[in-house]
Amino acid sequence: MRNLKLPDYIELLLRLMIGGTFIYASISKIFHPDAFALSIFHYRLVPAALLHPFAIYLPYLEFFAGAALIAGKYIKGASLLVSLMVLMFIGAISSALFRDIDISCGCFGTEGGHAIGLQLLFRDFILLAGSIALLFSKISSRQRL
Amino acid sequence: MKRELGILLLISLGVSILAWAINPDRLPLKADFASYELGVNFDLVNAADAVQLLNDNAVVLVDIRSGEPEIRLPGAFPVRQESFDNDFRDLFDFILPEDKLLLVGNGDLMSISSIAERISERGYKNLVLMRGDISAWEHAGGEVRK
Incomplete structure (x- = not known):
């Protein structure tokens, strides 16, 4: 796995797609942290003391991880961060589905309020596969845009 | 990789704290x-934003405090729980359904959201609820009359 060798254009494509998705997802959340906090609250997984700090911090984490991927800087760290965040999203969505909670995913802040469902899990698994591929890619750290 | 991860975590933390x-x-x-448990479906704004909205003439001010408060909000329409129908009838002549109403109360989100629901049921859905009470409003530079 450590020696995974991706063609340059595939790696670039993955970085642009995943990085772009994360930046796009973060913008609305950064400008509307209250709406994002409400989305997080609906999952009922985050305690009261952490709800707002989490709603303030997570969008910036998404933004800088996405920006790092696009810029080709700190690719390994950004890939790990993206993978962990996507795993967290998968856990949260799975938990909501398991508890049969009918809520909007909040994935893109106030924009694109998709109801949670298997298609969202599928999308997140694709993101996870892409970020893991970048994480274990041998050439990633030398590639720049 | 740990260093890269640490840098990204710290940059994000720094910028989010700054913002x-x-x-x-x-x-x-x-x-x-x-407010979350109540499932408030209306926009919640803090006192500073509420004052700004009023200064921009973007809202119609509605005072939902019950009784006859000592501190009054100049230009506000009283819509009280205990006399809702009469109060709303007076307000009805001055507003259109698309007008944005700013509801100011005593800081109790339960009562303000209850009034908001009642107004919303009458077709006026463009509502903004202010967090905090009149002292927060006054502190934010909102005009009051004592």
């Missing part, structure tokens, strides 16, 4: 779970 510090009222660090 929050510039405008802490946008989302206070401590969550008011009551």
Whole structure:
């Protein structure tokens, strides 16, 4: 796995797609942290003391991880961060589905309020596969845009 | 990789703290779970934003405090729980369904959201609820009459 060798254009494509998705997802959340906090609250997984700090911090984490991927800087760290965040999203969505909670995913802040469902899990698994591929890619750290 | 991860975590933390510090009222660090539990479906604004909305003539001010408060809001329409129908009838002559109404109360989100629901049921759905009470309004530079 450590020696995974991706063609340059595939790696670039993955970085642009995943990085772009994360930046796009973060913008609305950064400008509307209250709406994002409400989305997080609906999952009922985050305690009261952490709800707002989490709603303030997570969008910036998404933004800088996405920006790092696009810029080709700190690719390994950004890939790990993206993978962990996507795993967290998968856990949260799975938990909501398991508890049969009918809520909007909040994935893109106030924009694109998709109801949670298997298609969202599928999308997140694709993101996870892409970020893991970048994480274990041998050439990633030398590639720049 | 640990170093890269640490750098990204720290940059994000630094920028998020800075962004929050510039405008802490946008989302206070401590969550008011009551408003979430109530399932308030209306926009909640802090006192500073509420005053700004009024100064911009973007809203019609509605005072939902019960009784005859000592501190009054000049230009506000009283819509009280105990005399809702009569109060709303007076307000009805001055507003259109698309007008944005700013509801100011005594800081109790339960009562303000209850009034908001009743107004909303009458077709006026463009509602903004102010967090905090009249002292927060006054503190934010809102006009009051004593």
